[in-house]
Amino acid sequence: MSRIKSAHFLLHLFSVIQVSVSFVSTRLFPSKWSRPYSSPLASTVIIIENEGACFEKTGITRELQWDSVSKPIPIRKEIELLESGVLVQRGEFCKVHGDRLQEVKEECQYLGMTLPQGLLIRRQLMVSKIIQSGWKLKNQKNLVYIVGRFQNQGCALLELSQEMDLPPVSLLRAMVAERVYEAYPKMFERDRKRIVKSIISEKAPENVGKFLTDYEISELQIAKQYDVVGYSEETATPVLWEEALYTYLDEQEINYVSEEKLRDADMKITPDCLILDDCYINGQLIRWMDVKSFYGSGLRENTHFTNSLKKQLGKYESAFNEGGAVVFKHGFSSKLRDKNPSALFLDAGPLVDNMEFNGEENL
Numbered sequence: 001m002s003r004i005k006s007a008h009f010l011l012h013l014f015s016v017i018q019v020s021v022s023f024v025s026t027r028l029f030p031s032k033w034s035r036p037y038s039s040p041l042a043s044t045v046i047i048i049e050n051e052g053a054c055f056e057k058t059g060i061t062r063e064l065q066w067d068s069v070s071k072p073i074p075i076r077k078e079i080e081l082l083e084s085g086v087l088v089q090r091g092e093f094c095k096v097h098g099d100r101l102q103e104v105k106e107e108c109q110y111l112g113m114t115l116p117q118g119l120l121i122r123r124q125l126m127v128s129k130i131i132q133s134g135w136k137l138k139n140q141k142n143l144v145y146i147v148g149r150f151q152n153q154g155c156a157l158l159e160l161s162q163e164m165d166l167p168p169v170s171l172l173r174a175m176v177a178e179r180v181y182e183a184y185p186k187m188f189e190r191d192r193k194r195i196v197k198s199i200i201s202e203k204a205p206e207n208v209g210k211f212l213t214d215y216e217i218s219e220l221q222i223a224k225q226y227d228v229v230g231y232s233e234e235t236a237t238p239v240l241w242e243e244a245l246y247t248y249l250d251e252q253e254i255n256y257v258s259e260e261k262l263r264d265a266d267m268k269i270t271p272d273c274l275i276l277d278d279c280y281i282n283g284q285l286i287r288w289m290d291v292k293s294f295y296g297s298g299l300r301e302n303t304h305f306t307n308s309l310k311k312q313l314g315k316y317e318s319a320f321n322e323g324g325a326v327v328f329k330h331g332f333s334s335k336l337r338d339k340n341p342s343a344l345f346l347d348a349g350p351l352v353d354n355m356e357f358n359g360e361e362n363l
Contacts, residue, residue, distance in 0.1 A: 047274065047276070047287070047320060053265035053266070053267070055257055055265075055274060055276065056276070057276055057277075057278065058255050058276045058277050059278070060255065060277045060278065061277070061278045061280070062252070062254060062277045062278065062279045062280065063279075063280045063283075064252060064254075064279065064280070064281045064282075065281075065282065066281050066282050066346050066349045066350065067349055067350065068346070068347050068349055069347055069348055069349055069352060070114075070331045070347050070348075072331070072332055072333060072334035072337055072345070073113060073117065073331060073332070073333050073334065074333075074334055075298050075299070075333055075334060075335040077111045077112065077113060078121065078297060078298060078299050078333055078335075079299070080111055081107060081108065081111055081113065081118060081121065082121075082125070082299060082301065084107050086103050086104050086107045087104065087118065087121060087122040087125055088122060088125050088126060088129065090162070090165050091161055091162030091163070091165055093126060093161065093167040093168070093226065093227045093228065093229045093230065094225070094226040094227060094228060095228055096119070096122075104118050104119065104122070105118075114330065114331075116295065116330045117295045117330050117331060120294045120295040120297075120330055121295060121297050121299070121302075123228065123229070123294075124294070124297055124299075124302045124305050125299070125301055125302065126228075126229045127229055127304065127305075128301055128302050128303070128304050128305070130166070130167060130170065130229055130230070131304055133165070133166065136164065136166060137166065137170060137171070137174040142164075143174060143175075143178065146160065146164070146171055146174065146175065147175055147178075149163075150171070150172075150175065151175075156219065156222075157169075157171055157172060157219045157220075157222065157223045158222065158223065158226060161223075161226075161227075166230075167227045167229045167230030167231075168222075168223035168226060168227050168230065169200065169220070169223045169224060169227045169230035169231035170227075170229075170230035171223075171230075172200070172216070172219065172220055172223060173196060173200055173230065176196050176199050176200065176211055176212070177192070177193075177196050179211050180192050180195050180196055180199075180211065183211075195207055199211055199212065200220070200231065202217075202220070202221075238291075238293045241291050241292075241293045241329055241351075242258075242259070242272050242291055244291075244351045245272060245273060245289065245291050245327065245351060246258060246273070248350055248351055249273065249275075254275060254277055254279055255275070255276040255277045256273050256274060256275045256276060256277075257273070257274040257276065258272070258273060259271065259272045259273065262274060268319075269315055269316060269319040269320075271288040271289060271290045271316050271324065272289060272290045272291050273288060273289040273290075274287070274288050274320070275287055275288065275289065281325055281344060281346070282344065284323065284325075284344050285322060285323060286323065286324055286325045286344060287320045287322035287323065287324055288316050288320055288322075288324035288325075289324055289325045289326075289327065290312070290313075290316070290324065290325075290326050290327070291326075291327045291329070291351075292326060292327065292328045292329065293329045293330075294328070294329065294330060295328060295329075295330040295331055295332065296309070296326075296328045296331070296332030296333055296336045296337075296345070297332075297333055297336065298332075298333030298334070298335030298336035298337075298339070299333075306336060306339065309326075309336070309340070310339065310340060313326065313340055313342070313343050317342060317343075323342050323343060323344065324343055324344070325343065325344040325345070325346055326340075326343055326344070326345055326346065327346045327347070327348070327349075327351065328345070328346070328347055328348075329347075329348050329351075330347075330348075331347045331348075332345050332347065
């Protein structure tokens with residue numbers, strides 16, 4: 001009888017083990033999700049995966065010391081710089097030169113800030129200004145007035161820009177968008193936007209010649225020289241800044257996945273760097289890193305940027321369930337750091353040695 005009970009017990013135990021193993025090997029969430037999980041029977045932990053790729057922790061613990069090259073800027077200094085009136089002036093959307101550049105430089109030096117910090121705050125303020133006043137270009141009454149001043153009265157774009165306090169290229173873009181709509185009323189909006197973009201960038205001669213006169217082409221080219229908000233050409237600076245981070249991590253022999261490889265794997269959440277090691281920077285565990293080639297302002301007037309950053313960091317933390325670090329090339333505001341306590345805020349630090357900073361005196 002005892003042998004029969006023993007046999008039943010072993011059979012029951014074997015069934016339990018089968019069920020347990022089956023449960024452990026079954027993922028507790030859809031494969032498209034990007035939430036980390038670990039299996040009691042697995043030697044690795046998956047950080048993120050989808051149907052085509054999977055990235056796992058190495059189990060290696062690394063510790064790095066990130067020495068800052070500057071201190072966070074107190075918000076009161078940013079406010080003083082803003083209230084000085086040297087950053088943003090009516091009808092001015094170009095880079096500052098000569099006396100204007102010197103004016104900004106001296107105010108920055110007085111407040112203990114660098115010139116690039118001041119110029120980057122200025123650019124962010126101009127962008128925020130355009131976002132807040134963008135309704136002017138969507139208002140049909142305003143658009144009729146702009147068209148009348150430019151086409152009928154021969155008012156130059158720069159003069160009209162000063163009058164309306166709007167970027168000169170944005171003014172012409174609004175007029176071109178209206179012409180494209182009238183020419184292709186049944187076309188998808190995204191396709192019309194592509195045509196407008198090709199005209200403003202002058203990369204499609206057939207569209208430029210169809211929608212702009214020679215005089216308007218001349219006005220467009222002049223406007224581009226005085227507008228860094230309504231029109232800006234892509235630069236290699238952000239890419240070079242990412243490369244500086246990768247070079248540093250390679251030197252420290254850190255195992256990571258670059259943004260490009262994450263995109264190739266069709267991952268939806270793609271920071272500049274996903275760290276596979278258990279990497280501690282200044283004592284804080286860092287699973288991901290993102291580099292910013294600008295200054296992290298904390299001004300209320302730059303809410304567009306601060307909210308966008310907060311939303312982005314929230315996506316990273318939700319996807320990887322662990323904190324990360326943001327590296328600001330030109331430093332950051334103490335207020336911006338305090339508003340995002342879960343992320344480690346870093347300045348250029350050791351990346352300075354891997355990145356050329358010259359030629360950025362007038363951003």
